[in-house]
Amino acid sequence: MNEHGKLVRDRIPQIIRENGAEPVVRTADAAEYRSRLRDKLGEEVAEFLAADDAEAPEELADVLEVVHALAADLGLGPDQLEKLRAAKASERGGFTDRVIWTGNR
Structure with a gap:
């Protein structure tokens, strides 16, 4: 894992504890949080784009x-x-109308 960590869902530390490990966590300040959310959006969009129809x-x-x-x-x-x-x-x-624009005349 990246030494600087990554933004995870709020319950992830609890889930890690329930699985017998002790997570190392910290709380981001406001500026880092916004930056990490933007990074997370890109990560989640990439996962969506790579997913099959079932996922x-x-x-x-x-x-x-x-x-x-x-x-x-x-x-x-x-x-x-x-x-x-x-x-x-x-x-x-x-x-919803599936319109594809190809330019103007």
């Missing part, structure tokens, strides 16, 4: 967990984030 839903849930943590760090609750998403979808649409 994809669980990996996507991990992405969403990190997105919610990033939103909270920015002062947004899940409802506020959803309102922003819905407003953008109302203004510009979503992705």
Whole structure:
């Protein structure tokens, strides 16, 4: 493991203890936390992209967990984030129509 560690879910130290080991942990300050969340988002997106169809839903849930943590760090609750998403979808649409843009004439 990286000597500087990595951001893990809150219950991971407890789970490690339950499995008979003693985790070495520390708490990130605010700036490091935001940076580590951004790193974690990239990690989770990469895992989602590499997942097969059976694993994809669980990996996507991990992405969403990190997105919610990033939103909270920015002062947004899940409802506020959803309102922003819905407003953008109302203004510009979503992705359900599968539209592929190939340029302008």
